[in-house]
Amino acid sequence: MTQGRGERRPQIDALLIALLSVVAAFLGFSGIWNLFSLIPGEISPWWTLATALPASLLVLTKRRAPVLSLIGATVIFAIDLVTMGGLGPLVVLLDVLWTAAFLASARTRRRILVAVVVSVVVLFVLALVRPGSSPPVALLVAVQFGAFVGTDYWWAVAVSQAHQLAELQRQRADDAAAAAARDRAEAVQREREDMARELHDVVAGHVLAMAIRAEAALSSPPDETRDREALQAVRDAGLDAHSALRTMISVLRRGEGELAPTPSLQDLDGVIDDARRGGLEVTVVADDPGEIAETTAQALVRIVREALANALRHAAGAEVDVAVARRGDDVLVRVDSRGGASAPGADGEGGWGLSMLEERVDALGGRFDAGPHGAGWRVEAMLPVRPT
Numbered sequence: 001m002t003q004g005r006g007e008r009r010p011q012i013d014a015l016l017i018a019l020l021s022v023v024a025a026f027l028g029f030s031g032i033w034n035l036f037s038l039i040p041g042e043i044s045p046w047w048t049l050a051t052a053l054p055a056s057l058l059v060l061t062k063r064r065a066p067v068l069s070l071i072g073a074t075v076i077f078a079i080d081l082v083t084m085g086g087l088g089p090l091v092v093l094l095d096v097l098w099t100a101a102f103l104a105s106a107r108t109r110r111r112i113l114v115a116v117v118v119s120v121v122v123l124f125v126l127a128l129v130r131p132g133s134s135p136p137v138a139l140l141v142a143v144q145f146g147a148f149v150g151t152d153y154w155w156a157v158a159v160s161q162a163h164q165l166a167e168l169q170r171q172r173a174d175d176a177a178a179a180a181a182r183d184r185a186e187a188v189q190r191e192r193e194d195m196a197r198e199l200h201d202v203v204a205g206h207v208l209a210m211a212i213r214a215e216a217a218l219s220s221p222p223d224e225t226r227d228r229e230a231l232q233a234v235r236d237a238g239l240d241a242h243s244a245l246r247t248m249i250s251v252l253r254r255g256e257g258e259l260a261p262t263p264s265l266q267d268l269d270g271v272i273d274d275a276r277r278g279g280l281e282v283t284v285v286a287d288d289p290g291e292i293a294e295t296t297a298q299a300l301v302r303i304v305r306e307a308l309a310n311a312l313r314h315a316a317g318a319e320v321d322v323a324v325a326r327r328g329d330d331v332l333v334r335v336d337s338r339g340g341a342s343a344p345g346a347d348g349e350g351g352w353g354l355s356m357l358e359e360r361v362d363a364l365g366g367r368f369d370a371g372p373h374g375a376g377w378r379v380e381a382m383l384p385v386r387p388t
Contacts, residue, residue, distance in 0.1 A: 021052035021088035052088025315340030
């Protein structure tokens with residue numbers, strides 16, 4: 001309904017101006033510009049409709065063609081100025097001028113302002129040269145006309161700029177809302193990735209170790225000592241997984257604590273012992289890397305743990321060489337596996353572990369490679385001692 005009234009507004013304005021002109025003529029209102037009239041003697045006020053009604057038609061086109069409508073209104077006003085001196089053409093001129101200034105570009109507004117100034121000067125000169133006029137009268141006429149059109153122009157420009165400012169603020173608010181929505185989505189995605197990493201690093205490894213040890217015990221002849229060792233390993237892995245899950249649930253529900261304890265170089269021996277208990281023949285050649293950043297140590301342990309877990313999964317019983325060595329400002333970690341057979345029922349997670357390792361190493365500014373090497377598989381990374 002509001003849009004419909006907006007679309008009919010020019011028609012309503014034109015009708016109101018025409019009615020105003022008729023009422024002014026009925027009341028005998030004419031000759032407001034007698035100083036400029038070229039018609040001798042008195043004329044009927046109804047003759048003012050000869051310019052007022054055609055001028056009111058220009059209101060219908062003021063939005064579709066504001067500049068042309070303004071030129072037409074100016075011409076009709078000039079004709080009325082030197083003839084009947086009615087009220088209608090002046091009202092139309094002010095109305096069309098307001099719309100043209102409101103809708104115009106900055107360049108067109110400057111042109112309209114120049115035209116307004118020129119018209120005031122021309123009106124002053126014409127009033128000054130008319131018989132019976134004087135400089136004070138000419139100045140008064142020019143000031144009156146300038147006040148009308150100048151105020152009209154200023155008001156239109158002020159309203160237009162206010163609308164533009166409001167639109168700019170609305171656009172900024174929309175941009176800020178969109179940026180906030182993107183930030184929220186990115187934060188949620190980062191949280192999901194963090195949880196996925198923790199689930200993989202802490203829980204998935206333990207669960208897989210349980211499955212591998214149980215499968216190994218079931219696929220070999222019964223042996224009380226070996227079977228009890230397998231059960232003990234399954235129990236330990238299950239308790240570790242349960243503890244990690246409880247910690248994650250506590251963080252997600254109350255936001256307390258850390259998702260999982262971060263590994264350190266001291267955990268490397270335990271990771272290797274777990275792999276040996278899982279059936280891998282692990283040989284370690286590790287130099288003292290010296291003082292390295294905590295993030296580098298965490299990445300190093302995670303790389304070894306993931307590589308050994310993949311060997312347990314895809315090459316049970318394989319021979320594995322683990323090497324750690326200092327290389328200037330970097331630390332080299334390499335895990336080579338040979339032989340072995342894929343553990344039944346352990347299909348892996350589609351390379352997510354290696355992908356997440358590569359993301360970690362890239363974030364530290366290091367280099368990561370994983371793939372076939374000779375008759376086996378190699379996982380290798382070069383980590384900066386002090387990530388920047």
